[in-house]
Amino acid sequence: MVPSNPIGVFDSGYGGLTVLKEIVKLLPEYDYIYLGDNARAPYGPRSFDTVYHYTWQCIQWFFNNGCNLVILACNTASAKALRTIQQNDLAKNYPGKRVLGVIRPTTEVIGDFSATGHVGIFGTQGTVVSNSYPIEINKFFPALHVFQEACPLWVPLVENNEHESTGADYFIKQHVDRLISQSAAIDTILLACTHYPLLTNKIGQFLPEGITLVTQGEIVAKSLVDYLKRHPEIEILCSKTGQRTFFTTDDPGDFNAHASIFFGEPLHSSHIQLG
Numbered sequence: 001m002v003p004s005n006p007i008g009v010f011d012s013g014y015g016g017l018t019v020l021k022e023i024v025k026l027l028p029e030y031d032y033i034y035l036g037d038n039a040r041a042p043y044g045p046r047s048f049d050t051v052y053h054y055t056w057q058c059i060q061w062f063f064n065n066g067c068n069l070v071i072l073a074c075n076t077a078s079a080k081a082l083r084t085i086q087q088n089d090l091a092k093n094y095p096g097k098r099v100l101g102v103i104r105p106t107t108e109v110i111g112d113f114s115a116t117g118h119v120g121i122f123g124t125q126g127t128v129v130s131n132s133y134p135i136e137i138n139k140f141f142p143a144l145h146v147f148q149e150a151c152p153l154w155v156p157l158v159e160n161n162e163h164e165s166t167g168a169d170y171f172i173k174q175h176v177d178r179l180i181s182q183s184a185a186i187d188t189i190l191l192a193c194t195h196y197p198l199l200t201n202k203i204g205q206f207l208p209e210g211i212t213l214v215t216q217g218e219i220v221a222k223s224l225v226d227y228l229k230r231h232p233e234i235e236i237l238c239s240k241t242g243q244r245t246f247f248t249t250d251d252p253g254d255f256n257a258h259a260s261i262f263f264g265e266p267l268h269s270s271h272i273q274l275g
Contacts, residue, residue, distance in 0.1 A: 003031035005239040008062035008070035010035050010055070012043040013159055014255075015194030016073030017262035019102065022217035023071075024244065026225055031243045033065060035272070036259070038250035042155045043076040044124030044193075051126065055081035056089060057274055063097055068237040071224065072101045075123060075192050075216075079103060079130035098234055102194070102216050103132050105223035110190055111141030113212055118185040121148040122175065122203075123192035124155065133192060147186060149179035151193075158195040159258065168202060176206040190214045198262065247272050 009020045013036050020034055037043075037058055043051050055077040062070045072078045078101030085099055110119060121133050128150040137146055153171045157163050180186060189211055191197060197215045204213065228235040246269035248255040255269045 003033070003066070003239045003241060003243045003245065005066050005068060005237050006031035006033040006243070006245065007238055008033050008035070008059075008065075008067035009073050010037075010058055010062065010070060010077070011072075011074040011194060012037050012054075012076065013041040013155070013195070014038075014259050014262045015155070015158075015196075016071075017259055018194050018197050018215070019071070019073035019217045019220050020244075021263050022221040023224055026221045027228075029240045029242055031239045031241055032245070033062065033067065034244070034246045035061065036246075036248045036250075036255060036269075037274075038248050038255060040249065041159070042124070043074065043080075044126045044152060044155060046076075046126065048080045048130075051076060051080040052084055056085055059085065059099055061272070061274065063094055066239075068097055069234055070097075070099045071220070072099060073194055073220070075102055075194065076126040077101070079127045079132040098231075100224070100227065102220050103136055103192075105220050106190065106192070106214075106216050107133060107136035108140050108223075109219060110137060110188070110214065111144050113214055114144065114188040116185045116187045117143060118145045118147070118183045118187060120179045120182070120186045120189040121146060121192050122151050122154075122179065122189060122196060123148065125150045125152050127192055133190070145183065145185075147179060147182040149175050149182075151175045151196075154199060155193065155195045158198050161258065161261065163198050163202065168199075169205075172199065172202045173206045176203060180208065186211065188212045188214060191216065195262075246270070249274055
């Protein structure tokens with residue numbers, strides 16, 4: 001049974017569960033509905049138009065299931081689709097609904113982690129090509145130097161549960177070395193994909209000492225707490241019975257087996273078919 005007015009959390013796959021996990025820690029009383037578009041993942045290599053089409057289709061599914069607020073817990077969707085959805089689609093079709101992403105909350109604070117003013121970004125190909133992080137970071141920290149590295153194989157490694165294997169070492173070290181080679185002054189690296197927290201231990205093995213790895217889950221969760229305080233007209237619409245419901249566009253059994261790794265506890269999902 002889906003709650004009456006849950007907060008929606010969306011990702012192309014499993015990574016958004018790392019964000020939902022942190023949100024539930026801070027706001028356990030709310031109802032949540034999670035959708036992973038696993039059948040069409042990964043979004044990272046796909047075109048802007050394709051990511052927009054898929055994301056908007058999923059958001060409308062959330063709205064049709066009672067959500068007034070949806071969190072895009074996916075950096076690629078936030079980078080390639082969120083602006084169009086916020087500026088065009090909501091105003092025309094759902095003026096009372098809200099869709100938030102993960103890029104803005106992160107860029108508002110990332111400069112606070114760095115002493116050198118040199119920050120690295122690990123992201124999917126789509127996120128890096130969009131240039132969303134340098135653009136948004138410049139609004140809040142114009143003096144910050146931002147260096148990016150696209151890691152196209154990291155999501156498949158995580159989703160195939162190979163992220164702790166020795167076979168993953170080559171692909172982790174390769175991208176770490178490429179990013180660090182851009183600036184020896186990098187002292188902070190943002191994991192700008194919600195899958196990447198599962199790679200934290202591996203990445204740390206190949207990083208020079210003194211570099212801080214920043215993940216997004218806790219940052220996004222704190223931002224949501226603040227958002228709900230500032231927008232009581234949205235907060236009051238959110239149901240609060242502590243329910244969490246999970247859906248996938250692919251096989252639920254496969255989703256459940258993988259998703260528990262990201263969420264930190266067993267969960268049960270149901271399949272949905274999108275047109």
